Amino acid sequence: MRSPGTRAAILALPLAMLLPAPLPAQPMQPPIAGVDATAAEPMDPPGRVGRIARLTGQVSYRLPGEEQWRPAARNLPITEGNAIYAAPGGRALLEVGQSRIALEGGSDLQMAALDDTALAATLARGAAYVTLSGLAPGEAAQIVTPQAGVTMPVQGRYLFEVPENGPSRVAVLEGEALLATSGGEMRLTSGQAAILAEGAPPRIEHAGPGSPLVAWADGVLPQPRYAVPAAAAGMTGIGELAAYGTWAPSPEYGQVWYPNVGATWAPYRDGYWEWVEPWGWTWIDAQPWGYAPSHYGRWVQVGPRWAWAPVVVVAVGASMPRPVWAPANVRFFGGGYRSPGYAPVAWVPLAPREAYYPWYRASPRYVERMNGRYVPDVRQVTNAWMQDRDGRRGETIDQFRNRRYATLVPAEAMQRSRPVRQEMARVRQEDWRRIGALQEGAPRPGPGTPGMTPTAAERLGIAPDALRRGPVRQGPPAEPHAALRERLPEGMRGRPEPRPSADRRPDAPPAGRPAGRADVPAPPRDATPPRAGAAPAPGGPRPPMDEAQRQAVEQQRRLMEDQQRRAADRPGRVVQEQQRAPAPPPRPSDERQGARPEGADQQRRAAEQQQRQGIEQQRRASEDQQRRAAEQQQRQALEQQRRASEDQQRRAAEQQQRQAVEQQRRASEDQQRRAAEQQQRQAIEQQRRASEDQQRRAAEQQQRQAIEQQRRASEDQQRRAVEQQQRQAIEQQRRAAEQQQRQAAEQQQRRAAEQQQRQADQRRNQRRED
Incomplete structure (x- = not known):
């Protein structure tokens, strides 16, 4: 069983014996019912x-241990046990660090x-494109499909295609698998792909x-214009800030990074709160760069x-701790865990x-890791x-540098995950004036x-049947x-999925342990010592011990075994002392039956009693001395x-x-090489398009x-036809x-000739008559 809790396997039990019980600031999370109390002790988050960096179409997600799918949203945290389903026609892009x-x-x-240190996923169906970048030394990623398990030990680009029917395909575009x-x-190298068919060897x-x-x-996603600063390397979503x-x-x-925002903008106001296990209240920012x-x-x-x-530069020095994800880097005031309805809640x-003090269960080592990059004196924070339990003793809102930009909303708005910017207007003026007096933390969900989820509701004392379901979507089983x-x-394989228990009260302390000490993690039952030479990763096993440390740990183990043995022998000693105790004085009826006087016996029993008391006092003093010496040795070790x-x-x-x-x-x-190649491809593509455009315009010009x-x-x-017709018409008119x-003219000539002929005839006739 993998667990970040193995890093405290050596120190957990001595700390549990020496440290006082902290005060709970949020309802404690009891262990899983039916599991051994030591094994069920929760680990650090x-x-x-x-x-979820981007999504198009219908994308759903499923919480660990549940079967119902819910609508996904951008900047939704994805952790171990979450399932993502992109419906046909949709797409989703997940980010984990730089991958x-x-x-x-x-x-x-x-x-x-x-x-x-681990990134493993199962792909039951569909297609996934994995880009690995920024892997830590010794870190590898794994994807398991119905046909094969694929380990990716180096950075690169990998494509998985798992259809409903037919062979699947694993392609290594860059890297090795x-x-x-x-x-x-x-083994597959860069440029190779494996076709995996049922009942046939890979091709x-x-x-x-x-x-x-x-x-x-x-x-x-936007392409980075320059490299991410070393201080921010490994943070999920850091590439979008540029x-x-x-x-x-x-x-x-x-x-530092300066966002392009308006003058009235302030952090943790453009978004909403949602309950995410195992942290609880988690901020979901509305801006694409807000993660x-x-x-x-x-x-x-x-x-x-x-x-x-x-x-923070002062906290860096010669070493820079690895960044640790937090649900929200804020400090809560007001609200309260039993405040219903309007009761205001504020955060700075x-x-x-x-x-940063978690509002969820965590170990001192976790608190140290959370503050190692931002607080110079981490030891003081851990002691507090x-x-x-939450470092709130004697604290007021006036002690915070960003107190002028505190946000105040009704507790119900936070419980229902309503947008904060809209709910700020509903807060009364007197609540703003008394924000410094609000001393409680985040409200109870x-x-x-x-x-x-039903499991979380049962742990917090909420009836699972009373949960109000949001939008539910259909998805694969x-x-x-x-x-x-x-x-x-x-x-x-991840942590075992929690199962609800019907025979345990939600507020009951873990079995076999006193109440109020639940935040001190016990060593897991399967904890194994770290490998020699292994680098200590934050949240992972501690580095190998030298001879002095091994001797100190062995001495502690022997002292603890002696203490446990003495604690186990105490009931037997009590029984023996009761057996050795003097008998009760005889009753008068016994004396009448002939009991002898017991003056000498009483003196003997009194002497024995004094002797036993002296021996018991010496034994107790010796045990106290041994215990103090053991505690001193433990503290020194x-x-x-x-x-x-x-x-x-x-x-x-x-x-x-x-x-x-x-x-x-x-x-x-x-990145620069890929960017140059991308620019070269884009330039070639632009040239090709320009040439095609020029040819198209030339063809269009020729066509025009x-x-x-x-x-x-x-x-x-x-x-010309009209002119010809006009000329023909004119010619015809002229000829006509x-x-x-x-x-x-001919008519006139005929008439003149006829007239002359008549005149001649008349003259001839006249001559004849004459």
Whole structure:
């Protein structure tokens, strides 16, 4: 069983014996019913959490241990046990640190393991495009499909295609992968793909350029204009900040980021609260860039502008702890766990050097990791956490640097996950005036709180039947993933899913342990010592011990065994003392029956009683002396262990920092190379498009010229035809006129001739008559 709790396997029991019981600030989470009390002790929350970076179409998610699907939203945290389903026609992009997982429509993915050092998922159906970047030394990712288990030990790009029917395909676009099938194991290198068919050996082919999912995933997020600062490396969602603001150096806080926001903007106001196990209240920011600044770092005003600092320079020194994910870096005031309805709740964004105290169960080591990058004196914070469960003793809102930008809403608005910006207007003026007097923490969730599961409701004393379900979507069943998880290594199968218990009260303390000490984690039953030479990862096993430490631990173990043996022998000693105790004085009836006088016996019994009392006092004094000596030795051993562990952690952190810088440099070079290749491809594509546009415009120009020439030729032909017709008509008119004139002249000539003939005839006749 993998657990970040193994890092406290050595120190947990001595701490539990020496430290006072802390005061609970949130309802404690009892163990799973039916499981051994030691094994059921909850572990610290993981330090690395993913998010839904982009989604199109219908995308749903399922909570651990549930079978109902709920609508997903951008910036929703994704952790171990969550399942993501992209319905046909939709797509989703998940981010985990610097790595990404893109899902095609019809894909069903479940995160089997997700913490500081493990990333494993099961893909029951669909297509997934995995881009691994920023892997820690020794870290690997795993994807299990119905046909094979795929281990990706190096950074690269991988494509998984698992159709409902037919063979599946695993392609290594860049990097290297190890395939484990029923027929054996094989290695795929860059440019290779394996076709996995039922009942047939894998077939190797060329990987090809990818699919439309690859092009969508590579272009959906803004491209970084320059490398991410080393202080922010490894934070989920950090790559989006460059597109929505600017990075600049600060002499007090190192590299800080200035968002492009308005003058009235303040952190933790544009979004809503949702219940996310195991942290509880978790902030969901509405801005696409709001994930990283909401769950890492601190907010501070530098001049008139807001700045987000991923780390405080003073706290860095020679080592830089790995960033740890937080549900929200705020401090709660007001609300209360039993305040119904309107009771106001306020929160203040934490500034640099202000401690973060979890409102959920956590160990002192976890509190130290959460504040190591932002608070110079982490030991003081840890001591405050152990003495006062939430560090609230004597604290007021006036002590916080960002107190002017506190946000106040009705508790019901937070319980129902309503947008904060809309609910701020509903708060009364007198509540703003008395915000400094609000001393309680975040409100208790209710039946209508989104994200509340029946198991969590039972643990918090809420009847599971009273839960108000939000929108529910249809999706694939959860059964296939249970079989796929069995093919993962035991350390990457994730925590067992919680099951509700009907025979235990929600507020009952863990079995076999006193109430009020539930926050001190006990060592897991399967805890194993770390491997020699292993680097101490935050949240993972502690570094190997030297000879002095081993002797101190062995001495502690012997002392604890002696104490346990003496505690087990006490009932037997009590029985023996009762047997050796003097008999009660005889009754008068006994004396009448002939009992002898007992003056000598009484003296003897009194002497024996005094002797036993003296021996008991000496034994108690000896035990007290031994106990104090053992406690002193334990404290000295713990102090030696702590110092040696701090030195080892510091050296390991320096080594990790150097490795992280080298990885960041290589990643930056890879990003620059890919960006140059992308720009080259874009330039070639632009040239091709420009050439095509030019050819198209030339063809259109030629076509227009041909049409114009045809038009002109047609017009010329029509004009000549009209002119020809006009000339013919004129010629015909002329000929007709000439003919008419000729006919008229001939007519006149005939008439004149006839007239002359008549006149001649008349003259002839007249002559005849004469």
